[in-house]
Amino acid sequence: MKILITLIPLFPLFGFLFLGAGFRSLPRRIVSVTGPGTILASFLLTLILFFDFQRNGIPQIHLIFNWLTVGPLAIGFEFLTDPLSLLMMLIVTGVGFLIHWYSVGYMKDDPGYNRFFAHMNLFVFFMLLLVMGANYLIMFIGWEGVGLCSYLLIGFWFRNQDYNNAAKKAFIMNRIGDLGFLLGMFLLFTTFGSLNFREIFEKATPMEAGEPVMVAITLLLFIGAVGKSAQIPLYTWLPDAMAGPTPVSALIHAATMVTAGVYMVARSNILYVLSPVTQIVMGSVALATAIFAASIALFQNDIKKILAYSTISQLGYMFAALSVGAFTGAMFHLTTHAFFKALLFLGAGSVIHALGGEQDIRKMGGLRKNMPATWWTFLIATLAISGIPPLSGFFSKDEILIHALDHSAWMWFILFIGALMTAFYMFRLLWLTFFGAFRGTDDQRHHLHESPGVMTVPLILLAILTAFGGFMNIPGIFGGNSLLAQFLAPVFAGSKYHPMPVTGISHATEWMIMGITLVAVIAVIAWSYHHFVKREKGFLPDQVHRNFLVNLISQKYYVDELYELIIVKPLLWLSTILHRIIEVGFIDRIVNSFGNLVIRTGNTLRFIQTGNVGFYMFIMILGIILMLFLNILI
Amino acid sequence: MTTMTAIPIDYYLIFCSILFCTGVIGVLIKRNALVILMSIELMINSINLLLAAFAAYTNDPAGQIFVFFIMVVAAAEVAIGLAIIVLIYRTTHSIDIHVLNKLKW
Amino acid sequence: MLFTRYLFYFLTILALFSATMVLASRKPIHSVLFLTLTFFAIAGHYILLNAQFLAVVHIIVYAGAIMVLFLFTVMLLNLNKDERSPKPAWVKIMAVIAGGMLMLTLIGVFRGYEGMTTADPSLTQIGLVKNLGRVLYHDYLLPFELSSILFLTAMVGAVLLGKKEQI
Numbered sequence: 058m059k060i061l062i063t064l065i066p067l068f069p070l071f072g073f074l075f076l077g078a079g080f081r082s083l084p085r086r087i088v089s090v091t092g093p094g095t096i097l098a099s100f101l102l103t104l105i106l107f108f109d110f111q112r113n114g115i116p117q118i119h120l121i122f123n124w125l126t127v128g129p130l131a132i133g134f135e136f137l138t139d140p141l142s143l144l145m146m147l148i149v150t151g152v153g154f155l156i157h158w159y160s161v162g163y164m165k166d167d168p169g170y171n172r173f174f175a176h177m178n179l180f181v182f183f184m185l186l187l188v189m190g191a192n193y194l195i196m197f198i199g200w201e202g203v204g205l206c207s208y209l210l211i212g213f214w215f216r217n218q219d220y221n222n223a224a225k226k227a228f229i230m231n232r233i234g235d236l237g238f239l240l241g242m243f244l245l246f247t248t249f250g251s252l253n254f255r256e257i258f259e260k261a262t263p264m265e266a267g268e269p270v271m272v273a274i275t276l277l278l279f280i281g282a283v284g285k286s287a288q289i290p291l292y293t294w295l296p297d298a299m300a301g302p303t304p305v306s307a308l309i310h311a312a313t314m315v316t317a318g319v320y321m322v323a324r325s326n327i328l329y330v331l332s333p334v335t336q337i338v339m340g341s342v343a344l345a346t347a348i349f350a351a352s353i354a355l356f357q358n359d360i361k362k363i364l365a366y367s368t369i370s371q372l373g374y375m376f377a378a379l380s381v382g383a384f385t386g387a388m389f390h391l392t393t394h395a396f397f398k399a400l401l402f403l404g405a406g407s408v409i410h411a412l413g414g415e416q417d418i419r420k421m422g423g424l425r426k427n428m429p430a431t432w433w434t435f436l437i438a439t440l441a442i443s444g445i446p447p448l449s450g451f452f453s454k455d456e457i458l459i460h461a462l463d464h465s466a467w468m469w470f471i472l473f474i475g476a477l478m479t480a481f482y483m484f485r486l487l488w489l490t491f492f493g494a495f496r497g498t499d500d501q502r503h504h505l506h507e508s509p510g511v512m513t514v515p516l517i518l519l520a521i522l523t524a525f526g527g528f529m530n531i532p533g534i535f536g537g538n539s540l541l542a543q544f545l546a547p548v549f550a551g552s553k554y555h556p557m558p559v560t561g562i563s564h565a566t567e568w569m570i571m572g573i574t575l576v577a578v579i580a581v582i583a584w585s586y587h588h589f590v591k592r593e594k595g596f597l598p599d600q601v602h603r604n605f606l607v608n609l610i611s612q613k614y615y616v617d618e619l620y621e622l623i624i625v626k627p628l629l630w631l632s633t634i635l636h637r638i639i640e641v642g643f644i645d646r647i648v649n650s651f652g653n654l655v656i657r658t659g660n661t662l663r664f665i666q667t668g669n670v671g672f673y674m675f676i677m678i679l680g681i682i683l684m685l686f687l688n689i690l691i
Numbered sequence: 692m693t694t695m696t697a698i699p700i701d702y703y704l705i706f707c708s709i710l711f712c713t714g715v716i717g718v719l720i721k722r723n724a725l726v727i728l729m730s731i732e733l734m735i736n737s738i739n740l741l742l743a744a745f746a747a748y749t750n751d752p753a754g755q756i757f758v759f760f761i762m763v764v765a766a767a768e769v770a771i772g773l774a775i776i777v778l779i780y781r782t783t784h785s786i787d788i789h790v791l792n793k794l795k796w
Numbered sequence: 797m798l799f800t801r802y803l804f805y806f807l808t809i810l811a812l813f814s815a816t817m818v819l820a821s822r823k824p825i826h827s828v829l830f831l832t833l834t835f836f837a838i839a840g841h842y843i844l845l846n847a848q849f850l851a852v853v854h855i856i857v858y859a860g861a862i863m864v865l866f867l868f869t870v871m872l873l874n875l876n877k878d879e880r881s882p883k884p885a886w887v888k889i890m891a892v893i894a895g896g897m898l899m900l901t902l903i904g905v906f907r908g909y910e911g912m913t914t915a916d917p918s919l920t921q922i923g924l925v926k927n928l929g930r931v932l933y934h935d936y937l938l939p940f941e942l943s944s945i946l947f948l949t950a951m952v953g954a955v956l957l958g959k960k961e962q963i
Contacts, residue, residue: 668795670727670788671891674718678894685901697918698804698844704906706808712899713815719891723824725875729831729866733815736838736858743923747845752922752931755850759932762857763943767950769862773869774957780873 058109059119062136065102065146066185068095072178080171092174093157096181100150107143114140116547118191118255125194132252137191141548144388144541145188145320148395152312153181155515159403160304162511163410167302173213177308180206184313188320192253193242196321200238200285203314204231210309211301223297230294234284241277244270258327266331275328275335282318286372288346293617295369299361303406306361311368311398316391319375326384326549340380344471347373349614351478355485356611359416360405363486367442368398370475374457377472383460384549385542389530390457392541393449396526397441400519404435407508407516408490412501418489420498425491427505430513432491434520439487441523443480443578449527456532458574459567473574480581488589703744710737724779724786728772735765800918804844811837824875828866835859847923 072095076088116139125132136142157177164173183206187199205228212224242252248270249257264271282288287295298310309315322329322339329335347370354366371394378387409416411428425432441450454476462469495502507513530541609615710733717730739758746754780786814834821827835858842851869875921927932940 663796666795668792670792671719671887674715675891675894678715678719678898682894682898682901685905689905698801701907702804702808705903706811708902708906709812709899710815712895712902713812713819715898716891716895717819719895720819720888723875725824725866725870726818726827729818729827732858732862733818733831733834736835739854740838740841743842743845743847743850746922747847747920750920750922752928755847755923755928756932756936758850759853759928760939760943762853763946766857766862767946769865770950770954771957773865774954777869777873778957780875786875 058117059121061102061106062119062138062189063121065099065106065150066182066189068098068102069178069182069185071095073175073182076171076175076178080175083171085170088171088174089161092178093154093161095178096150096154096157099181099185100147100154103143103146103150106138107147110138110140110143114547116140118253129250130246132192132194134195135191135253136189136195137254138189139548140545141320141324141388142188144392144545146185148392149181149184149188149313152395152399152519153177153184153308155518156304156308156312156399156403159307159406159512159515160302162509163304163406164302169213173210173302176206176209176213177304180210180309180314184317187317191255192251193245193257194252196324197235197238197242200281200317200321201235203309203317204228204235204285207231207298207309207314210305211298213301213305217300220300223294223300227294227298230291231284234281234291237277237280237284239281241274241281244274244277248274254324261327261331264331266333268331271328272332272334275325275332276338278321278325278328279335279339282321282376283342284318285321286315286318286376287369288318288342288373288376289349292346292350292369293620296362296365296613299359299365303361303402303409306365307399307402307406310365311402312395315368315372316375316395319372319379319387319391322376322379323384323388323548329379330382336380336382339376340468343373343376343380344468345373346370347377347475348471348478351475351482352610353613354482355478356607357482358419360408360418360421360486360490361402361416363418363482364398364401364405367401367479367483368394370479371398371442374454374472374475377468378457378460381460381464381468383457385530385545386453386456386460388545389541390453392529393441393453393523393526396519396523397438397448397450400434400438400516400523401442403512403516403519404431404438407431407512410508410512411505412497413504415497415501418486420496421490422493422497423491423495424505428507430507430516434513434516435487435491437520437523439483442483443582444476444574445578446575447527448524450523452527452530452532455571455574456530459570462566462570469570473577476574477577477581480578481585484582484585485589488586492590700744700748703741707737707741707744710734710740722787722789724776724788724791727788728769728776732765732769735761800844803840807837807840807844811841824870824877825867828863828870831866832859832863835863842923844918845923846918846920849923849925849928 072091076083076091116137119136119138121134121136123131124134157174160173160177164170167173180203183199183202185199187196187203190196190199208224208228211227212221214220245257246252249260251257261271284291295310295315299306301309329339350366350369350373354363354370357363357366371390375387375390375394378384378390407428408421408424408431411424411431412421415421437448441448444451444454446452458469458472458476461472495505714730714732714734714737717733718727721727721730739761742754742758742761746752746758776786779791783790785791811834814830814837817830818827818834821830835854839851839854839859842848842854922931
């Protein structure tokens with residue numbers, strides 16, 4: 058069993074080493090097999106592990122080796138198999154494998170083919186470390202590692218300086234969050250004396266709610282999650298991260314890395330329910346992000362940017378669920394989101410690929426005739442994200458909405474508005490891309506074609522998952538028995554408050570809420586169809602005068618400019634000052650003055666060399682006399 | 692036979708010191724490079740005598756061995772020194788150290 | 797042994813006188829000859845100390861080889877010009893004072909040096925060839941061998957330096 062566990066992250070690591078070492082020499086064929094192959098191997102091993110766990114399900118910690126032993130601190134390199142980590146492992150390896158398979162076709166003509174798969178494998182390795190770790194330090198290794206791989210993959214086409222800047226932005230914003238995570242870890246260690254999950258949660262369970270140290274710990278950890286999962290205010294990196302190849306966006310910025318924050322909070326559920334303050338903060342941030350990002354997505358014109366803001370918004374939903382204690386709901390939404398968001402991104406990639414790199418939806422249209430497989434899968438994904446039953450998105454989003462209503466009506470209302478906005482912008486995307494007349498160039502029209510099988514088969518598989526994935530957690534009102542909730546129950550059982558996924562809302566209210574939401578969403582979809590397809594008013598050319606609000610939103614509320622003004626410029630100014638005054642004016646001067654001192658001394662002392670041997674001898678005699686004298690005296 | 696009539700070691704010490712200082716004065720005063728070399732030889736010889744005296748008085752052969760090696764080195768040094776002086780004379784036709792003072796600042 | 801004492805005094809005075817004449821001579825050739833006389837006096841001292849081997853070696857090496865070298869150099873290069881020394885007088889006075897001070901310091905250091913007057917130096921056996929050879933080849937073999945390399949270097953150096961044409 059331990060070998061199995063060790064092999065799961067080792068396969069992608071070996072893939073990285075192998076592909077990385079041979080990134081110039083390996084032929085395409087070998088890389089096409091090895092790249093996805095390692096992930097497939099990990100997925101199969103995870104499946105074996107999963108079924109074994111189903112049979113005799115005891116969460117176990119597997120110690121690989123003793124890593125750090127310094128005084129009272131003893132951290133081992135250990136992996137944890139419990140329902141939560143198994144769920145995440147399945148998502149990471151499963152969806153990861155499908156994306157790798159897709160990339161074989163998508164990145165076919167790229168000169169950095171081998172490097173791409175090496176980096177992707179490395180990313181999967183680190184992500185697996187993150188979700189399999191049994192203590193916060195292993196999780197932190199994975200945390201940092203995925204940040205690194207995100208940098209490497211966003212800046213994959215490194216010859217473009219804009220992409221490099223985007224990669225740097227992503228990494229630096231992640232680092233800001235990581236500082237919070239690190240401080241949280243330090244506090245955890247000083248409070249509990251260990252970083253191991255089991256030990257910490259055992260010690261924390263009997264604690265009282267609202268203790269200041271717990272508030273501090275959970276807030277700091279949440280800051281880490283804000284950075285990694287792109288919540289306000291550390292979200293601006295994610296839209297810029299669309300500079301990377303589309304499979305990267307699908308894997309990292311939809312399905313796995315950005316969900317690391319959600320996983321972390323879910324894992325630390327015991328700590329979070331002990332700190333209502335943090336939960337309020339988390340909820341506020343999540344709600345704000347959900348609405349904010351959804352509003353920006355209404356006016357974007359780049360396929361990938363719309364999907365990026367959609368991701369930010371959906372992450373806000375997940376954090377909102379976490380903040381009210383609906384941990385299962387959040388994990389459920391994480392899973393279904395992984396499915397349909399990856400599908401959306403891969404479909405977008407298929408469209409971009411067919412149009413030879415075009416990403417502006419104003420230049421697309423009517424593609425459903427030429428790309429049937431892409432069109433159908435994209436439709437399924439869009440329906441799922443809008444929350445149309447019986448697709449998976451309906452169940453997961455509904456669960457979050459119900460839990461939000463249980464907590465406060467305002468919360469439900471904000472999320473409800475967000476859902477309507479989601480439906481609107483997603484369907485806008487759909488109508489403008491796949492309906493109407495083709496608005497691109499003639500050259501592109503001639504080259505329109507459906508993507509090859511290696512790209513469409515993963516799309517179809519993801520569509521199946523999206524369509525039927527919801528059945529893993531059918532709530533009670535439909536007669537199901539919430540399989541996922543039961544599966545994850547042991548993980549969340551320790552939380553004293555809000556333990557169960559069952560709310561105090563009666564079935565009747567639930568039905569009513571569901572009905573209202575459904576009707577409203579369908580109305581929005583119908584209106585958007587009318588607006589965009591029938592009346593062809595989907596987009597505004599840049600020169601048209603827009604009113605203030607529209608301008609504000611379509612410029613993304615000028616947040617980037619704001620950051621530039623209040624953070625970047627002062628830092629650069631400070632750095633310039635430090636350089637000029639301290640570095641050059643002070644330190645350099647000190648160092649140079651030493652050198653000058655030596656030169657000047659030498660210049661003065663050289664006059665001792667008179668060339669006269671008698672003089673030298675004379676001085677020597679004087680010296681000897683002096684030495685003898687001093688020897689006698691002292 | 693009797694120790695009273697044996698020459699005390701002081702005498703050797705003083706004698707060698709005077710000889711040494713004579714050599715020193717010679718180096719300081721003289722202008723001819725050859726004579727300076729000879730004064731250096733004088734200094735070396737005074738030291739040799741002192742070492743041999745100490746060896747005899749303490750019955751330790753190490754002193755005389757040392758003298759032996761000093762003679763070796765002195766011989767080699769004189770050979771090379773004279774060769775250099777000959778070379779200098781060939782180029783500058785002078786062995787006056789007041790003329791040969793170009794190796795300076 | 798009073799005779800030894802007188803011999804000692806005689807040799808000392810001879811050595812000192814010759815040394816002073818080395819400095820005081822006008823011509824370099826006179827200096828060379830007086831230095832040779834000094835060496836003979838010192839060789840006499842060696843015999844007084846019963847350092848037989850050293851005495852003989854001293855005469856062979858110093859008086860026989862080194863002084864001959866000096867003589868050759870003086871005669872072949874015709875360096876017998878008058879040692880006029882138009883050095884400024886104050887330099888000479890300073891030099892004599894410095895040397896004199898050194899002498900006084902050294903004598904002051906060594907005067908009244910007690911100890912080690914028990915042995916009669918003319919009775920020691922370490923100066924004999926047999927004993928000296930035993931010590932030399934037993935304890936000091938490595939320096940002995942290295943000195944041969946030193947000689948080799950010196951010979952090569954001297955020959956190279958003395959060549960007329962380009963090396």
